[in-house]
Amino acid sequence: MYRIRFHGRGGQGMKTASRILGSALFSTGFEVQDAPRYGAERRGAPIFAYVRASRAPIDERGVIQRPDLVLVADDSLIPVPAAGVLAGIDAHGLLLIRSAEPAERWRERLNAAARVIVLPITEPLLDRAALPQVGATCAGAAARLLGVVPAEALAAGIEAELGGLGARVVERNLAEAMAAYQAMAPLAGAVSEDGEIAATDYHPPDWVDLPFETARVSAPAIHAALTSELVDTGLWRSLRPEIDYDLCKGCWWVCSSLCPDGAIHVENGRPVIDYDHCKGCLVCLAVCPPHAISAHTEAVTPCAESS
Amino acid sequence: MSEQETRYRSTRDLPSLHLLGTGTPMCAGCGGLEALHQIYDQLGERSLILNAAGCMTLLAVYPYTPFRGSWLYTAMASAPAGAQGARDALDILVAQGRLPPEEDLRVVVLTGDGSAYGMGLSATSGAIERGLDFLYIVYDNEGYANTGQQYSGATPHAALTATSRLGAGFPGEKKDLFAIWVAHRPAYAATVIGAEPLDLARKVEQALAIRGPKLLLALAPCPTGWDFDPQRTVEIGRLAVQTGVWPLKEYRDGQVVHTKVPRERKPVEDYLRTQGRFRHLFEPERQDALIAAWKARVGTYWASVET
Ligand SMILES: Cc1ncc(C[n+]2csc(CCOP(=O)(O)OP(=O)(O)O)c2C)c(N)n1
Ligand code: SF4
Ligand SMILES: [Mg+2]
Numbered sequence: 001m002y003r004i005r006f007h008g009r010g011g012q013g014m015k016t017a018s019r020i021l022g023s024a025l026f027s028t029g030f031e032v033q034d035a036p037r038y039g040a041e042r043r044g045a046p047i048f049a050y051v052r053a054s055r056a057p058i059d060e061r062g063v064i065q066r067p068d069l070v071l072v073a074d075d076s077l078i079p080v081p082a083a084g085v086l087a088g089i090d091a092h093g094l095l096l097i098r099s100a101e102p103a104e105r106w107r108e109r110l111n112a113a114a115r116v117i118v119l120p121i122t123e124p125l126l127d128r129a130a131l132p133q134v135g136a137t138c139a140g141a142a143a144r145l146l147g148v149v150p151a152e153a154l155a156a157g158i159e160a161e162l163g164g165l166g167a168r169v170v171e172r173n174l175a176e177a178m179a180a181y182q183a184m185a186p187l188a189g190a191v192s193e194d195g196e197i198a199a200t201d202y203h204p205p206d207w208v209d210l211p212f213e214t215a216r217v218s219a220p221a222i223h224a225a226l227t228s229e230l231v232d233t234g235l236w237r238s239l240r241p242e243i244d245y246d247l248c249k250g251c252w253w254v255c256s257s258l259c260p261d262g263a264i265h266v267e268n269g270r271p272v273i274d275y276d277h278c279k280g281c282l283v284c285l286a287v288c289p290p291h292a293i294s295a296h297t298e299a300v301t302p303c304a305e306s307s
Numbered sequence: 308m309s310e311q312e313t314r315y316r317s318t319r320d321l322p323s324l325h326l327l328g329t330g331t332p333m334c335a336g337c338g339g340l341e342a343l344h345q346i347y348d349q350l351g352e353r354s355l356i357l358n359a360a361g362c363m364t365l366l367a368v369y370p371y372t373p374f375r376g377s378w379l380y381t382a383m384a385s386a387p388a389g390a391q392g393a394r395d396a397l398d399i400l401v402a403q404g405r406l407p408p409e410e411d412l413r414v415v416v417l418t419g420d421g422s423a424y425g426m427g428l429s430a431t432s433g434a435i436e437r438g439l440d441f442l443y444i445v446y447d448n449e450g451y452a453n454t455g456q457q458y459s460g461a462t463p464h465a466a467l468t469a470t471s472r473l474g475a476g477f478p479g480e481k482k483d484l485f486a487i488w489v490a491h492r493p494a495y496a497a498t499v500i501g502a503e504p505l506d507l508a509r510k511v512e513q514a515l516a517i518r519g520p521k522l523l524l525a526l527a528p529c530p531t532g533w534d535f536d537p538q539r540t541v542e543i544g545r546l547a548v549q550t551g552v553w554p555l556k557e558y559r560d561g562q563v564v565h566t567k568v569p570r571e572r573k574p575v576e577d578y579l580r581t582q583g584r585f586r587h588l589f590e591p592e593r594q595d596a597l598i599a600a601w602k603a604r605v606g607t608y609w610a611s612v613e614t
Contacts, residue, residue, distance in 0.1 A: 237335075260344070
């Protein structure tokens with residue numbers, strides 16, 4: 001059985017990636033499961049989707065614990081513990097990272113047992129309209145790495161999943177997927193299937209068992225205000241706005257009022273961005289009258305500046 | 308409101324301290340959150356918010372809340388009924404001397420358009436009819452956004468939604484909720500938008516000074532449901548006003564007054580072109596009839612205002 005996980009951010013097409021790969025495998029004759037996994041989080045938040053494929057009926061359920069292939073659409077997620085990118089990946093697994101940095105660097109950094117390869121990106125993606133196509137790219141790369149999906153099946157998967165969105169969308173996604181499919185040709189079949197997991201080897205997930213308590217204990221009334229500030233929505237950001245204070249005219253009532261999240265506060269008459277909570281929408285950049293705000297791609301350690 | 312009556316004579320008078328907490332799970336660039344955080348700057352902690360199910364009920368997912376005061380989750384159709392109960396309970400507590408009058412709370416409904424224009428309309432009508440002293444905030448993203456942007460009673464003609472995907476888009480017409488409220492002769496009603504913070508601040512100030520049923524109806528550009536880059540939320544909001552698509556107005560003392568009349572209306576197409584949900588009006592072929600219908604609708608509205 002093949003077990004594949006796609007990691008990305010909401011809006012980067014990971015759910016679509018798993019659908020495309022799932023359809024392609026299905027049309028190739030596999031039994032398939034595919035499922036996205038996310039909660040109430042929205043665009044920009046870490047999400048993942050996974051695919052199981054086997055020639056035999058699949059009895060396994062739930063999240064994949066020991067993946068054969070992990071694809072990471074956005075390398076800034078790797079250091080984010082909540083994203084769980086490296087979960088369960090061992091020497092048998094293959095880790096593909098979409099990154100502007102070479103595979104060497106990632107191997108050193110991660111010191112992971114798994115084989116690490118990079119799908120190079122040449123330019124940072126500043127046009128977010130192209131983001132959803134990242135899903136097609138990942139699906140194309142995965143299809144070739146498995147080595148069992150013919151190009152026609154990949155194309156059929158894209159048509160099946162995206163056909164409703166019109167010919168142009170299909171065409172663009174197909175181009176991205178095929179480019180990745182070609183790029184991975186030297187590694188065709190690098191992913192190997194792993195065996196069935198016997199029920200006796202099954203490890204239950206590490207969840208915390210809560211004893212049954214009365215509502216007053218298990219869901220106590222919370223009288224504290226503003227607890228949402230404990231949530232670091234800054235982790236959702238892929239582009240970071242930065243204010244050039246030499247250009248800033250101090251008209252805080254523009255950016256501070258218009259920031260949807262209220263994440264720009266005013267200190268001594270100047271706007272200050274709260275990077276723990278800024279989601280990187282870049283509304284501030286769009287509205288700043290003297291154009292004092294610019295966008296920068298997040299480095300691989302997006303939270304370093306908050307400490 | 309005349310300039311003498313308001314604390315907000317210019318944008319410099321806008322609040323520089325934001326009271327709503329950051330770290331909420333709303334999408335990056337959410338136009339509804341932009342309006343809410345501006346409203347909350349004046350509302351503050353002495354408020355009890357009754358939130359009809361929708362995107363914004365995720366604001367206060369246990370144990371997190373961005374609010375300083377109380378919040379209660381209601382079923383989609385029930386927020387105004389909840390508000391009646393809350394108001395009555397507070398009145399009784401004050402009358403019995405169990406709550407000092409200075410600790411009384413303002414009762415506020417927070418609702419999406421799915422409830423406000425549809426499911427919750429009957430309960431709202433009843434609450435206005437009974438003269439309930441409450442503030443009713445609608446963030447109108449023109450669809451059932453939380454569940455994937457199905458069309459609602461607020462969806463505009465020809466928009467693509469999850470349930471009007473094909474052909475010419477949504478065949479129906481957007482209801483005029485402002486007119487529905489005004490027909491009830493409430494204490495106050497106003498349309499607002501987060502992209503125009505000064506106009507919004509004056510209307511909130513006005514609404515908070517009056518007893519009785521009060522509407523604040525905010526058009527809420529929604530990057531996820533309307534398909535545009537989150538950075539363009541304010542640009543699209545301003546265009547909605549400048550093209551005449553979203554008239555800013557208020558009703559009080561039996562009169563409707565337009566608070567920001569575009570001197571020369573920009574072409575409606577400038578607004579439509581910014582959003583993926585209207586892309587089929589321009590690509591692959593221009594849909595002249597649909598565009599003409601949009602222009603005629605906006606033109607007829609303003610002709611009735613200007614005479
Ligand atoms: C009676 C009922 N039907 C359906 C739902 C599922 N539901 C939850 S939120 C939502 C969308 C609400 O739309 P809207 O009021 O416009 O708020 P938005 O999601 O756009 O913020 C729906 C349909 C529900 N909670 N209750
Ligand atoms: S779906 Fe739209 S309204 Fe809902 S949180 Fe996202 S941007 Fe806001
Ligand atoms: Mg809605």
